[in-house]
Amino acid sequence: MTRKAAIIGGGVIGGGWAARFLLNGWDVAVADPDPEAGRKIGAVLENARHALPALYDRPLPAEGRLTVGLPLAEAVAGADWVQESVPERLAAKHAVFEAILAAAPESAVVASSTSGFKPSELNRTGDRVVVAHPFNPVYLLPLVEVVGAEARTAPAAEVLRGLGMLPLVLAREIDAHVADRLLEAVWREALWLVKDDIATTAEIDDAIRMGFGLRWAQMGLFETYRIAGGEAGMAHFLAQFGPALQWPWTKLTDVPDLDEALVAKIAAQSDAQSGARDVRALERLRDDNLVAILRALKRQDAAAGAVIAAHEATLPLPGTGPDGLPVMHALQVPPSWADYNGHMNEVHYLEAAGRAGDRLMVVLGADAAYVAGGRSYFTAESHVAYLSEVRIGTRLTVTTQALAGDGRKLHLFHRLWAEDGEAPRLAATVETMLLHVDLATRRVSHPSAGVAAAAQAMVADHERVPRPDRVLLGRRAG
Numbered sequence: 001m002t003r004k005a006a007i008i009g010g011g012v013i014g015g016g017w018a019a020r021f022l023l024n025g026w027d028v029a030v031a032d033p034d035p036e037a038g039r040k041i042g043a044v045l046e047n048a049r050h051a052l053p054a055l056y057d058r059p060l061p062a063e064g065r066l067t068v069g070l071p072l073a074e075a076v077a078g079a080d081w082v083q084e085s086v087p088e089r090l091a092a093k094h095a096v097f098e099a100i101l102a103a104a105p106e107s108a109v110v111a112s113s114t115s116g117f118k119p120s121e122l123n124r125t126g127d128r129v130v131v132a133h134p135f136n137p138v139y140l141l142p143l144v145e146v147v148g149a150e151a152r153t154a155p156a157a158e159v160l161r162g163l164g165m166l167p168l169v170l171a172r173e174i175d176a177h178v179a180d181r182l183l184e185a186v187w188r189e190a191l192w193l194v195k196d197d198i199a200t201t202a203e204i205d206d207a208i209r210m211g212f213g214l215r216w217a218q219m220g221l222f223e224t225y226r227i228a229g230g231e232a233g234m235a236h237f238l239a240q241f242g243p244a245l246q247w248p249w250t251k252l253t254d255v256p257d258l259d260e261a262l263v264a265k266i267a268a269q270s271d272a273q274s275g276a277r278d279v280r281a282l283e284r285l286r287d288d289n290l291v292a293i294l295r296a297l298k299r300q301d302a303a304a305g306a307v308i309a310a311h312e313a314t315l316p317l318p319g320t321g322p323d324g325l326p327v328m329h330a331l332q333v334p335p336s337w338a339d340y341n342g343h344m345n346e347v348h349y350l351e352a353a354g355r356a357g358d359r360l361m362v363v364l365g366a367d368a369a370y371v372a373g374g375r376s377y378f379t380a381e382s383h384v385a386y387l388s389e390v391r392i393g394t395r396l397t398v399t400t401q402a403l404a405g406d407g408r409k410l411h412l413f414h415r416l417w418a419e420d421g422e423a424p425r426l427a428a429t430v431e432t433m434l435l436h437v438d439l440a441t442r443r444v445s446h447p448s449a450g451v452a453a454a455a456q457a458m459v460a461d462h463e464r465v466p467r468p469d470r471v472l473l474g475r476r477a478g
């Protein structure tokens, strides 16, 4: 049954939550008194549709239904999850939670996006409200800090994992949770550096993104410093750099006075740095970069990429494609696959077909364990036919027809189907010949009896679909 999320406050963060739930198949009802809320959420949703599905090599569930502009009591009626994202003022949050608790089902998770308040401040009685603090853009970044009573945070964390997020459940509540405490220390130092004319906003951003920012995205702080300690490890690192903490390198907790002059200086430097692009263009740039980074990390099964990989493993592939053959791969063409004219670059047709081939290997039983046992299929030859243009954001489905699978050869014909609103159309075909190899001798060999039987059964099954008109491979011997 479709689950329902109620989003109370549909600004930057509420809009991001709405997109995260909708694109994971939930129905979403938004309550926000702002008459512009629908338009603003529409803009966030447009960005999210462009980015989130492009992280996955499986289709996300069909989008849920969005309703905007409901009174709060109607929005939360029948909800499984209620997410409060109104401005960061405690009195406003108290009023909203009173209304939510009066109208929401007993079984619903009730969560706050608050960046700073603790559950003990949000709950005037009991422990019903938990903190679920996300990061912008909520539809792309996996982290959610979860704080509250254990009996409430455990089921909340389960739901968040189902949305492809990483719930970081804190042992104890503390002002501003974990991540914003770290960010505030960096932010305070950055403000001092601008105020004292040490560095401009652009130079500080370079200091982050050209160096430690790259390290942080994949290993964080402690693992990075462990490596910095060399073979002697963490204790050595602490002994070496620990004393520096006593030196007055940082401003500690001193906060620069954000007076008119400092605000004007930062704003002017920021305009010079980023003013050529409007905020929507900056969001697109941010999202496209994040998708490229996250996809790369997914390949490595590392950091946030591992979270996406684990979520992806729970998503089913569609059973059959437009031609009645099994779907072996499906994805939304990511921005990083673009060529100079906004099409999918030609090399990625082969990548999509290659992924379909990988999946087919698993179906045949020639999987990782089979390879570890010393046998594998190697690709000997591929032919790509580009039939119609594929744009970034298009949904691609790859079906695979096994044309021949006797003995040492496996002859496959992949069809890449594009969906962009119209009926699926054939965008490309990739014909591939694979040879079975003994990994010890590196010579062509016969597959195991099990794999051979599976290949033959697949070929026989696929004969129900007409053979492709143009087949280039398989006529030659050897």
Ligand SMILES: NC(=O)c1ccc[n+]([C@@H]2O[C@H](COP(=O)([O-])OP(=O)(O)OC[C@H]3O[C@@H](n4cnc5c(N)ncnc54)[C@H](O)[C@@H]3O)[C@@H](O)[C@H]2O)c1
Pocket: 008, 009, 010, 011, 012, 013, 014, 031, 032, 033, 034, 037, 084, 085, 086, 087, 088, 089, 092, 096, 113, 114, 115, 116, 133, 134, 135, 136
């Ligand atoms: N902006 C961030 O980067 C960020 C990150 C994580 C968490 N948060 C937290 O998320 C919350 C919302 O922040 P934001 O940046 O989205 O703010 P925002 O100003 O963009 O959005 C707040 C929305 O709440 C609506 N609103 C006001 N009163 C309301 C009410 N009584 N009922 C329903 N809607 C109401 C407003 O019309 C507005 O659309 C805050 O608690 C903030 O600390 C923000």
